[in-house]
Amino acid sequence: MPSPVLSELFIYPVKSGAPISLPSAWVETRGLAMDRRFMVCDPEGRFITAREEPRLLKLISTLVHDGLILSAPGKLPIYLHYQDIRDQRQDVQVWNDIVAGKRVPESVDQWLGDYLEQPVHLIYNDPDSYRVAGRTPERPVLFADGYPLLLTNEDSLQAIRDEGVSNIEMRRFRPNVVIKGVQAWAEDSWRRIAIGEVELELVKPCERCVLITRDPLTGEKHPRSEPLRTLARIHRSDDGRVCFGHNLMVTKPGLLTVGEPVTILE
Structure with missing residues (x-):
């Protein structure tokens, strides 16, 4: 399997609003420029x-x-x-x-x-x-739910699709940073990564709620509560929570660019 790379970048200028896909974006300790x-x-x-x-x-x-x-x-x-x-x-x-x-x-x-x-x-x-995130002074955050960035993995999404939920798109999970080139759920074992000059800490898995059952374009709720139902069946955290993706803190700010390699530091 090829080395992991950054495949997509998204910002959400208004919290819960539609995303903007970007080829590159500056990231500071509080998150991506103009995100939330x-x-x-x-x-x-x-x-x-x-x-x-x-x-x-x-x-x-x-x-x-x-x-x-x-x-x-x-x-x-x-x-x-x-x-x-x-x-x-x-x-x-x-x-x-x-x-x-x-x-x-x-x-x-x-x-x-x-x-x-x-x-x-x-x-x-x-x-x-x-x-601040988690009431820790060195972890500032904007209007995101709890952490400056959210990372997801294309192959983890494919694992959900392979269970029969074939029309589910990544937009439902509202990530900032999307990676490809690693097997499904590989991100569960990472603690620190670098993307180009930027260094990021994976703090905790992202627990999922009913929002992912709504179509990101129409707002309509999936009649069978997908993909939350399938995700609950195939992937949970060690303490039993239904999770997809990981919350990130920024330990070294810089410029993120789609196509850059992802290095696993720890």
Whole structure:
């Protein structure tokens, strides 16, 4: 089998929104540039994800030099200029964490609220929005669920497909870093890897929930709860959790480029 390589890179500018595939991306300790820098919350600051609002999966972000263009079904696109992000800060809740982010213009909140049919705010994670993974000061993170990056393996996905779930795509698992060229589940035994000049620590397997049963393009739920049902049958962590992929911390920042070799350090 050939040596492992980085096969795909994805960012999600808005948490739970549609992905952007990139040929290369800068990664800092908090994660990939522009990955999950924005998050939707309710007026009280509680975060909203595609778990409870699957329409977010169809929220498309287009990166431009001075901002973000948001598009959604049935809506004219709206242009969010970075310079218009307000100085007003709001505390928001991400799981058990409270972090202060910046509010966007009210026109953007209104546009998004009209699409989701509820009052919401879009919050920006600026450099002063400090949050850490596992309450460890040396492990900062943006608006991702818990860790800066998520790695998945193409052959691990193929193992699920081989069980009869042939039409399941990698997008359901919302990775940042996708690798190929190693056997299924090989990543379970890794502790540290290097991709080009970047070094990454595999912290813990990524436990999966019902979100992976929703089509990433339509938001519709799979009638037989796939691929979660098959995954639960064929692959669990040592403590019995249903997992796919691994959460990563960045120990050496740098530029990631699709096609670069992956070196297993430990």
